[in-house]
Amino acid sequence: MVHLVQVRSDAQRNRAHILGAARELVAAAGVDATMEDIARRAGVAVGTLYRHFPAKEDLVAAVVEDSIMYIAELAERSLAAVDGGGGAGEQLGALFAAVVERHATDRALKAASGMLKIPSVADLALAPPESAIARAVTAITELLERARSVGAVRADLMLADLVMLLGAAPAGEAPPEMRRRYVEIVLAGLSGGASR
Amino acid sequence: MVHLVQVRSDAQRNRAHILGAARELVAAAGVDATMEDIARRAGVAVGTLYRHFPAKEDLVAAVVEDSIMYIAELAERSLAAVDGGGGAGEQLGALFAAVVERHATDRALKAASGMLKIPSVADLALAPPESAIARAVTAITELLERARSVGAVRADLMLADLVMLLGAAPAGEAPPEMRRRYVEIVLAGLSGGASR
DNA sequence: CTCCAAGGTGAATGTATGTTCACTATTGCA
DNA sequence: TGCAATAGTGAACATACATTCACCTTGGAG
Numbered sequence: 115m116v117h118l119v120q121v122r123s124d125a126q127r128n129r130a131h132i133l134g135a136a137r138e139l140v141a142a143a144g145v146d147a148t149m150e151d152i153a154r155r156a157g158v159a160v161g162t163l164y165r166h167f168p169a170k171e172d173l174v175a176a177v178v179e180d181s182i183m184y185i186a187e188l189a190e191r192s193l194a195a196v197d198g199g200g201g202a203g204e205q206l207g208a209l210f211a212a213v214v215e216r217h218a219t220d221r222a223l224k225a226a227s228g229m230l231k232i233p234s235v236a237d238l239a240l241a242p243p244e245s246a247i248a249r250a251v252t253a254i255t256e257l258l259e260r261a262r263s264v265g266a267v268r269a270d271l272m273l274a275d276l277v278m279l280l281g282a283a284p285a286g287e288a289p290p291e292m293r294r295r296y297v298e299i300v301l302a303g304l305s306g307g308a309s310r
Numbered sequence: 311m312v313h314l315v316q317v318r319s320d321a322q323r324n325r326a327h328i329l330g331a332a333r334e335l336v337a338a339a340g341v342d343a344t345m346e347d348i349a350r351r352a353g354v355a356v357g358t359l360y361r362h363f364p365a366k367e368d369l370v371a372a373v374v375e376d377s378i379m380y381i382a383e384l385a386e387r388s389l390a391a392v393d394g395g396g397g398a399g400e401q402l403g404a405l406f407a408a409v410v411e412r413h414a415t416d417r418a419l420k421a422a423s424g425m426l427k428i429p430s431v432a433d434l435a436l437a438p439p440e441s442a443i444a445r446a447v448t449a450i451t452e453l454l455e456r457a458r459s460v461g462a463v464r465a466d467l468m469l470a471d472l473v474m475l476l477g478a479a480p481a482g483e484a485p486p487e488m489r490r491r492y493v494e495i496v497l498a499g500l501s502g503g504a505s506r
Numbered sequence: 507c508t509c510c511a512a513g514g515t516g517a518a519t520g521t522a523t524g525t526t527c528a529c530t531a532t533t534g535c536a
Numbered sequence: 537t538g539c540a541a542t543a544g545t546g547a548a549c550a551t552a553c554a555t556t557c558a559c560c561t562t563g564g565a566g
Contacts, residue, residue, distance in 0.1 A: 120542090122532080122543065123534090124542095125533095148523060150522095158544070159544060161527085161546065164526080169525080274491075275491050278484075278488050278492065279495065282492070283478065288474075292474050295471050296475070298499075299499040301499070302498070302500075303494075303500070318512060318513065318564080319563070320513070321512075321513060344552085344554085345553075346553080354514075354515085355516055356516070356555085357514065357516065357555095357557085358513080358514055361514075365555080
């Protein structure tokens with residue numbers, strides 16, 4: 115019989131602090147946030163970061179997962195709004211705008227879009243259905259399908275297109291006006307006439 | 311009377327080699343290209359890079375200048391084509407596509423768009439009229455003006471929009487198909503209906 | 507052909523940052 | 537309260553770069 119003292123309370127607390135600090139700093143500086151800075155802000159020593167995350171990459175991944183989860187929730191809410199009577203086109207547009215706006219304060223999204231490039235809808239079967247990526251992809255795919263079927267967006271619009279366009283959005287340092295223009299122009303390009 | 315031995319032939323040759331190597335490596339790796347790699351590829355020692363360029367930043371700037379010059383020439387050619395009877399809208403679209411395509415093999419353009427952000431048309435008076443930036447901005451502004459006056463693009467389209475959209479284009483590692491889609495969608499967004 | 511200033515060299519330096527680990531501190535069950 | 541097992545600590549290590557500089561090389565004027 116093995117007794118597991120398991121998960122000490124201070125360890126849990128520190129883990130939370132680390133994730134909180136990492137979220138802030140990665141949002142602000144992207145992948146360039148340093149482990150020392152994160153540790154300092156979390157009020158722990160660097161070694162502690164490594165007790166919780168084997169490598170920086172893993173810590174960043176956790177933060178990115180969070181950011182994607184935020185997107186997933188937005189997307190699911192948009193989808194619900196469509197069921198509630200909102201136009202699929204409007205909801206997709208609003209979602210797009212919201213995600214681009216997030217780029218202003220969350221540079222983790224740039225890193226995220228780099229990782230999002232990988233999972234085609236096919237690969238999704240491999241990811242746990244509760245993962246942020248799976249949820250986001252599922253919701254956005256559904257929303258896109260609805261918008262397409264109503265003719266609100268070009269008939270050939272694909273998920274990959276949206277991911278690319280979201281990843282390309284002006285980030286951080288860019289003036290808000292620039293993001294506004296980006297959204298305006300790209301949304302115009304997504305709507306209506308399909309072919310060329 | 312001062313005699314200037316000035317510009318030894320080997321110095322000129324090496325400078326050229328350095329710029330050539332820097333172009334290749336910066337195109338491939340962007341700002342992350344290392345001075346050592348550039349020196350090796352140029353067949354000289356690191357110290358020599360610093361004899362020709364005070365700091366890495368200056369070397370990169372020289373390379374970026376080249377890349378922008380390429381854009382300037384494309385733009386001037388497009389402008390000439392309009393004078394020759396080509397539609398301003400078509401030419402602007404073709405230019406846009408060509409620049410995005412360049413992003414595939416020239417990561418210096420990403421760095422360039424970061425610098426391009428600065429010069430508003432007003433600041434241009436400060437830059438030498440023969441500089442790559444000045445030429446590019448002049449030609450593109452003119453081309454944009456023509457396209458606007460013909461109604462080929464939305465009436466509120468500005469130079470800053472184009473710079474932003476070019477800078478946002480999928481670069482390097484992205485599959486060609488992705489660049490194609492980007493161009494297609496964005497161009498659709500740039501044309502026609504102005505307001506919202 | 508000589509000579510020296512312009513040019514080249516590359517080991518060494520400085521800095522920034524990820525990662526490790528021998529040691530100390532804390533938690534929580536018995 | 538005593539005692540492991542679990543956590544935390546932070547100096548030390550490893551690596552990757554940009555940049556410097558004391559010392560050679562060499563082009564080309566005289």
